[in-house]
Amino acid sequence: MRKALRLTLLATFISLLATGGVMARELQQGENCAIPAGTVVKGSLFAFCQNLTIAGRVEGNLIGIGLRATISGEIGENVYLAGLTLEQSGIVQGDLHFVGLMLHLDAPAPEPQRPVASQVIFAALSAAFAENTQIAGPVTGLGYQALIEGKVDAELSYWGSSVMLSNQVGGDVYATVGNPDTDAADLETLLLPLDIEFVAAPPGLTISRNGRISGRLEYSGPAEATIEGRVDGQIDYHSTRPVLIPDLPQQGLGSIFYDQFKRELTVLLTAGLLGLALAKKQFQHPLSRLRGRPARSFVIGMLLFIISFPMVLILLIITTIAVLLPLALHLDGVALVAGAFLALVDIGVIGVFYFTAIFVARAVVGLGVGRLVLQVALGAEQSRRRPRLSVLIGVALLSLFASLPVVGFLFNAGALFMGLGAISGASLEWLRKFRLGKPNSAQSTANAPTSYQSSTALAAVDRPALPPIARGFGLDDLPEGFVPDQFFEDG
Numbered sequence: 001m002r003k004a005l006r007l008t009l010l011a012t013f014i015s016l017l018a019t020g021g022v023m024a025r026e027l028q029q030g031e032n033c034a035i036p037a038g039t040v041v042k043g044s045l046f047a048f049c050q051n052l053t054i055a056g057r058v059e060g061n062l063i064g065i066g067l068r069a070t071i072s073g074e075i076g077e078n079v080y081l082a083g084l085t086l087e088q089s090g091i092v093q094g095d096l097h098f099v100g101l102m103l104h105l106d107a108p109a110p111e112p113q114r115p116v117a118s119q120v121i122f123a124a125l126s127a128a129f130a131e132n133t134q135i136a137g138p139v140t141g142l143g144y145q146a147l148i149e150g151k152v153d154a155e156l157s158y159w160g161s162s163v164m165l166s167n168q169v170g171g172d173v174y175a176t177v178g179n180p181d182t183d184a185a186d187l188e189t190l191l192l193p194l195d196i197e198f199v200a201a202p203p204g205l206t207i208s209r210n211g212r213i214s215g216r217l218e219y220s221g222p223a224e225a226t227i228e229g230r231v232d233g234q235i236d237y238h239s240t241r242p243v244l245i246p247d248l249p250q251q252g253l254g255s256i257f258y259d260q261f262k263r264e265l266t267v268l269l270t271a272g273l274l275g276l277a278l279a280k281k282q283f284q285h286p287l288s289r290l291r292g293r294p295a296r297s298f299v300i301g302m303l304l305f306i307i308s309f310p311m312v313l314i315l316l317i318i319t320t321i322a323v324l325l326p327l328a329l330h331l332d333g334v335a336l337v338a339g340a341f342l343a344l345v346d347i348g349v350i351g352v353f354y355f356t357a358i359f360v361a362r363a364v365v366g367l368g369v370g371r372l373v374l375q376v377a378l379g380a381e382q383s384r385r386r387p388r389l390s391v392l393i394g395v396a397l398l399s400l401f402a403s404l405p406v407v408g409f410l411f412n413a414g415a416l417f418m419g420l421g422a423i424s425g426a427s428l429e430w431l432r433k434f435r436l437g438k439p440n441s442a443q444s445t446a447n448a449p450t451s452y453q454s455s456t457a458l459a460a461v462d463r464p465a466l467p468p469i470a471r472g473f474g475l476d477d478l479p480e481g482f483v484p485d486q487f488f489e490d491g
Contacts, residue, residue: 028052033066035073044077044328052083054090061094061328080324082317085196088115095137097324098122099317102196105150106130119154126198131167138171145201155215162201165211165229172215172233178203179222179241207231257403264399264412272363272391283364284387285430286422290368293425294418301421305357315346361419362412363395370394 026041033049035041035056044060052066059076066083071090078094085102096116103124107113119137125144129135133150138157145162148169155171161178180203205225207213216233219225222241275283289297319342326335370390374383383390401411 028064037073047081063325063328078328080321080328082321090115092116092118094118096120096122098124099320101125102198103127104130105133105135107132147201161203162206163204164201164206164208165213166208167210168212168214170214173213173217173219175205175219175221177205177219177221177225180204181223257405260403260408261399264402265396267359268363268366268395268399269392271359272366272395273388275360275363276387276391280387283360284367286364286419286426287368287371289422289425290365290418297421297425298414298418299421300424301357301361301417301419304420304424305417308353308357312350315349319343319346356423357416357420361417361423362398362415363391363419364422365415365419366394366398367391368394369397373397 026043027046027048028035029048031050032053033047033051034053035045035058037055039056041056041058041060045054045058045062045064047062047064047066049065050067052064052069054062054069054071054075055073057074057076061077062071062075062079062081064081066081066086068085069081069083070087071079071092074091074093076093079092079096079098081097082099084100085104086098086100087104087106088096089106091113092115095118099122101124103122103126105115105120105128107115107130113132114134114136117136120135120139120141122141123143124141126147127141127143127145128147129150129152131149135150135152136154138154139148139152140157142159144160145164146158146160147164147166148156149166151167151170153170155173156165156169157174159176163175163177165173182203204221204223205219207225207227207229209228211229213229213231213233216236217225217231218236218238220238220240222239224237227235272283319339322342323335323339326332326338367387367390370393371383371387373393374386374390378386398411398415402408402415404411
């Protein structure tokens with residue numbers, strides 16, 4: 001009897017290991033994560049993995065990041081996943097949300113299967129739906145290309161460059177596509193280091209002979225679509241091709257130059273005058289950086305502007321995950337508060353940075369140029385006393401060169417990078433002084449101990465006078481009143 005009981009317990013233990021029951025809300029992280037066939041996750045699965053493979057069943061949601069994800073099992077609810085590639089050939093009983101590079105929906109059986117029982121929302125470079133797939137809910141996406149060979153029962157909405165439809169769409173189709181005359185072969189080269197197989201489709205909207213739209217078709221792009229299939233509803237086309245060449249002979253190059261100059265002048269002059277009115281000292285503080293380190297300011301500003309684009313993308317991904325996680329856990333209030341707060345933070349950070357880079361940085365450079373001109377013409381003292389006139393002269397000169405055809409953007413970019421680098425350097429200097437607690441105001445000096453003030457006064461009295469600097473080679477023919485050491489001095 002005991003031997004039989006032992007055998008029964010052993011068989012039960014082996015069966016439990018084989019079925020692989022997992023605790024609710026399981027966390028998978030690491031290089032290789034897998035839910036083998038026959039394994040059941042009792043609840044939601046959170047994954048932060050390099051290679052994610054799900055061949056078993058997840059009764060709840062799948063949430064997280066999988067750089068290379070493969071789903072051949074079953075997801076009981078929704079999928080919220082970010083990564084490089086997603087191969088979906090299993091069953092998702094809810095919605096599919098994906099952010100990444102490559103999305104591929106397939107089905108193991110030849111007859112039409114439903115890899116996603118509800119809607120599909122994605123932001124991916126390429127999305128491909130195999131011929132033996134059928135999507136029940138609406139499909140909404142953006143990226144470069146969408147290759148729809150499977151059947152979509154509801155409407156299809158896509159914003160990108162290329163849409164190729166080879167099957168039936170049960171609802172309406174809304175698309176924004178690119179120019180068929182362009183070539184996207186460079187994208188294939190960019191993805192070679194990631195070891196991702198990608199074949200770029202020609203831009204534009206193409207509906208093959210097997211394609212059919214049961215509803216209406218509304219699309220926009222530089223060229224009309226290639227429609228060989230059938231559209232049951234109305235077709236609305238909105239052209240986005242710019243009409244520039246016919247206007248050039250009528251308007252004239254001189255008129256174009258004047259309009260560009262007027263626009264740049266008004267924008268930069270407004271930014272400069274506002275800067276002087278709201279924060280006069282802070283607005284002029286970066287000028288010392290432009291005077292002493294112009295090349296370094298240019299390099300730092302260029303690097304900051306380039307790095308800002310991936311940083312903005314990271315902020316948006318973090319915001320999306322912070323909103324989707326509470327929604328997956330049915331915490332709608334938390335999702336609302338987190339989404340509103342992070343949206344305000346993102347808008348504030350992104351808006352302030354690009355406003356500073358595009359408008360304030362160039363206005364600062366214009367102030368520096370104008371001060372240099374006034375210093376040569378009227379002297380250093382007069383140039384510091386007339387900051388508004390310096391802004392007017394500087395932004396006028398900058399707008400003049402920035403409005404030149406062909407090479408004008410170089411002056412604009414140079415002013416943007418130099419101004420942004422100077423502003424960042426001045427901001428770091430201010431933060432460093434603030435952290436060290438150095439007194440930088442009259443109030444701090446007044447509140448200082450008497451002994452400190454006395455020692456400072458004695459040091460000022462006992463300090464020996466330095467001999468005047470001799471005017472060496474190259475400094476004899478300067479205008480009267482021009483002092484090189486005071487060039488770009490803070491007002």
